[in-house]
Amino acid sequence: MEAPEDLFRNVIEEFIPFNKHLGFKLKDVKEDFASLLIPFREEMIGDPRRRSIHGGVIATAMDTVGGAAGITTFTSFDDTLSTIDLRIDYLRYGQHKDIICEGHIIKSGKRVIFTRMIAYHVDDPDTLIAEGRGVYSVIRADLNEDD
Amino acid sequence: MEAPEDLFRNVIEEFIPFNKHLGFKLKDVKEDFASLLIPFREEMIGDPRRRSIHGGVIATAMDTVGGAAGITTFTSFDDTLSTIDLRIDYLRYGQHKDIICEGHIIKSGKRVIFTRMIAYHVDDPDTLIAEGRGVYSVIRADLNEDD
Amino acid sequence: MEAPEDLFRNVIEEFIPFNKHLGFKLKDVKEDFASLLIPFREEMIGDPRRRSIHGGVIATAMDTVGGAAGITTFTSFDDTLSTIDLRIDYLRYGQHKDIICEGHIIKSGKRVIFTRMIAYHVDDPDTLIAEGRGVYSVIRADLNEDD
Amino acid sequence: MEAPEDLFRNVIEEFIPFNKHLGFKLKDVKEDFASLLIPFREEMIGDPRRRSIHGGVIATAMDTVGGAAGITTFTSFDDTLSTIDLRIDYLRYGQHKDIICEGHIIKSGKRVIFTRMIAYHVDDPDTLIAEGRGVYSVIRADLNEDD
Numbered sequence: 001m002e003a004p005e006d007l008f009r010n011v012i013e014e015f016i017p018f019n020k021h022l023g024f025k026l027k028d029v030k031e032d033f034a035s036l037l038i039p040f041r042e043e044m045i046g047d048p049r050r051r052s053i054h055g056g057v058i059a060t061a062m063d064t065v066g067g068a069a070g071i072t073t074f075t076s077f078d079d080t081l082s083t084i085d086l087r088i089d090y091l092r093y094g095q096h097k098d099i100i101c102e103g104h105i106i107k108s109g110k111r112v113i114f115t116r117m118i119a120y121h122v123d124d125p126d127t128l129i130a131e132g133r134g135v136y137s138v139i140r141a142d143l144n145e146d147d
Numbered sequence: 148m149e150a151p152e153d154l155f156r157n158v159i160e161e162f163i164p165f166n167k168h169l170g171f172k173l174k175d176v177k178e179d180f181a182s183l184l185i186p187f188r189e190e191m192i193g194d195p196r197r198r199s200i201h202g203g204v205i206a207t208a209m210d211t212v213g214g215a216a217g218i219t220t221f222t223s224f225d226d227t228l229s230t231i232d233l234r235i236d237y238l239r240y241g242q243h244k245d246i247i248c249e250g251h252i253i254k255s256g257k258r259v260i261f262t263r264m265i266a267y268h269v270d271d272p273d274t275l276i277a278e279g280r281g282v283y284s285v286i287r288a289d290l291n292e293d294d
Numbered sequence: 295m296e297a298p299e300d301l302f303r304n305v306i307e308e309f310i311p312f313n314k315h316l317g318f319k320l321k322d323v324k325e326d327f328a329s330l331l332i333p334f335r336e337e338m339i340g341d342p343r344r345r346s347i348h349g350g351v352i353a354t355a356m357d358t359v360g361g362a363a364g365i366t367t368f369t370s371f372d373d374t375l376s377t378i379d380l381r382i383d384y385l386r387y388g389q390h391k392d393i394i395c396e397g398h399i400i401k402s403g404k405r406v407i408f409t410r411m412i413a414y415h416v417d418d419p420d421t422l423i424a425e426g427r428g429v430y431s432v433i434r435a436d437l438n439e440d441d
Numbered sequence: 442m443e444a445p446e447d448l449f450r451n452v453i454e455e456f457i458p459f460n461k462h463l464g465f466k467l468k469d470v471k472e473d474f475a476s477l478l479i480p481f482r483e484e485m486i487g488d489p490r491r492r493s494i495h496g497g498v499i500a501t502a503m504d505t506v507g508g509a510a511g512i513t514t515f516t517s518f519d520d521t522l523s524t525i526d527l528r529i530d531y532l533r534y535g536q537h538k539d540i541i542c543e544g545h546i547i548k549s550g551k552r553v554i555f556t557r558m559i560a561y562h563v564d565d566p567d568t569l570i571a572e573g574r575g576v577y578s579v580i581r582a583d584l585n586e587d588d
Contacts, residue, residue, distance in 0.1 A: 018201035021190040043168040054165035055230050056207020063202045083202050084406055087234040089555050091548045107532045114530050236408050238401045254385045261383050312495035315484040337462040348459035349524050350501025357496045377496050381528040
């Protein structure tokens with residue numbers, strides 16, 4: 001199943017109200033991978049002294065790109081997924097600049113999808129701000145339970 | 148150290164821009180505990196078909212109440228904490244109604260604070276939507292490393 | 295489906311070689327709950343200076359009681375489960391005495407089971423050594439995917 | 442601080458009773474990295490039908506190599522670390538063959554060390570059986586809290 005980039009752009013930027021509200025932009029999508037841009041906004045600040053981004057913004061972006069990466073492994077347009085659990089390690093304070101969040105598939109199984117996410121400033125891809133794991137339940141329309 | 152409820156209300160509702168932006172309201176705070184209200188808003192929706200809340204809103208609330216519960220264990224006004232990691236189990240879809248998120252201290256040590264968080268609809272406290280864990284690094288101004 | 299205590303005792307004490315090797319003993323089992331005893335042995339030590347138990351022994355016990363609690367929610371003898379993920383917070387050093395490990399069901403769904411585990415010394419149930427979460431994939435023989 | 446490989450071999454193979462009991466062997470150690478071999482033994486089986494290894498053995502190995510990787514970042518022989526939390530994603534059933542478990546440093550800070558672990562069969566390094574995260578509290582003898 002090939003999902004066009006426009007479909008992913010629409011899901012991340014328009015279809016999901018909270019993502020749209022935060023201004024997330026699809027950056028890239030391909031098999032087993034999706035990334036998005038978090039354009040920094042004052043209202044995303046979580047620590048006013050450091051002016052660093054709220055961990056919740058990063059959690060939201062991670063859940064979003066993990067799910068989007070999972071969608072790239074769908075085998076039918078009727079497949080659906082939902083988040084089972086999400087785990088984030090906060091490695092460094094984010095500065096007041098744009099952040100990129102990537103989602104990578106670790107394993108996409110018949111019933112469960114495992115993903116790894118990373119977040120970094122747009123101008124420093126080698127220094128991770130946060131790293132995450134998302135586990136998703138997937139219902140594959142084309143597969144029987146006994147497969 | 149006794150921290151007045153007004154201080155916590157200010158931290159959750161005014162001081163942290165992202166919490167203020169989402170409209171979180173302090174519900175209750177006491178030793179080893181803090182809770183907040185997430186007033187449901189259309190822009191918080193994460194799944195438009197179910198009109199359920201975005202997991203990122205719950206993650207944001209959990210990080211906030213876990214941190215607030217941690218602050219109740221401060222022994223000095225100069226203590227600081229930061230989130231090490233956050234883990235959330237998404238148990239059920241949230242409906243389009245207000246949600247309460249509670250943070251409980253599991254253990255507040257010299258260097259690390261462990262918290263447990265739960266989220267439920269305001270009219271159904273017995274049915275959890277999500278459950279979380281937050282681990283925080285605390286720097287206690289009054290303690291020496293060797294204590 | 296009612297599973298007799300003997301069946302659980304056999305699973306924990308005999309059927310699973312690694313549990314048997316470590317000498318785990320079933321303590322109690324009922325709906326949505328299972329607990330086991332870890333009889334302390336010298337070879338379980340993880341930190342020789344403190345003579346405290348290895349975190350891996352506790353992880354093994356938590357995976358075991360979480361799975362056993364999950365089995366209490368089976369609706370058919372043909373149901374099966376496998377661990378998706380396991381997370382453990384190490385709250386305190388274990389002393390060189392017997393430890394009890396409990397598994398509680400948080401939610402047992404059609405496809406996924408969420409559990410919470412705790413571990414404490416047998417003579418001090420109020421002081422947790424560790425707390426954990428296990429998420430299990432369950433295949434229920436009696437349910438169709440579309441239920 | 443340079444720690445000789447013999448020191449690590451001793452820690453993993455001799456000093457820690459539970460590791461010794463399970464027969465873990467140090468495979469490799471260098472800056473920010475440690476790996477060990479789990480020689481498969483019948484008593485490590487967790488699922489007798491599949492003859493696959495118990496998740497607890499992998500959890501034990503992951504905690505061990507994560508800690509060993511952390512030790513490679515010590516700046517003094519008086520530094521100490523302890524596990525804060527451990528999280529494991531079980532991706533596939535392990536077969537009855539030897540397994541390698543690697544620990545990589547994600548970030549080694551003044552107070553907290555973040556690690557990532559992977560496990561795979563010795564003859565198939567590209568297919569992960571499990572992936573994990575360990576967060577460790579480190580007390581660095583040479584650093585003041587205010588650094």
